[in-house]
Amino acid sequence: MKNVTPVRLILIGILLALLGVVLPFLMVMKVIESTFFLNFFSFILSLMGVVIGVIGSAYYVRINRGDK
Numbered sequence: 001m002k003n004v005t006p007v008r009l010i011l012i013g014i015l016l017a018l019l020g021v022v023l024p025f026l027m028v029m030k031v032i033e034s035t036f037f038l039n040f041f042s043f044i045l046s047l048m049g050v051v052i053g054v055i056g057s058a059y060y061v062r063i064n065r066g067d068k
Contacts, residue, residue: 006056020043
């Protein structure tokens with residue numbers, strides 16, 4: 001757990017949220033076939049990206065709160 005820094009959490013959250021946007025875009029452009037599983041998977045990726053990003057941001061603020 002020592003390797004998980006707030007910045008890494010934020011970057012992982014951004015990556016997951018970006019994948020949650022790119023996959024539906026590729027489905028709309030008919031590059032990949034739209035299936036129920038892929039739709040659900042892209043929704044979960046987007047949701048987890050936002051949640052992990054918020055957790056990373058809160059963790060970052062908690063660590064650096066006293067620094068001025």
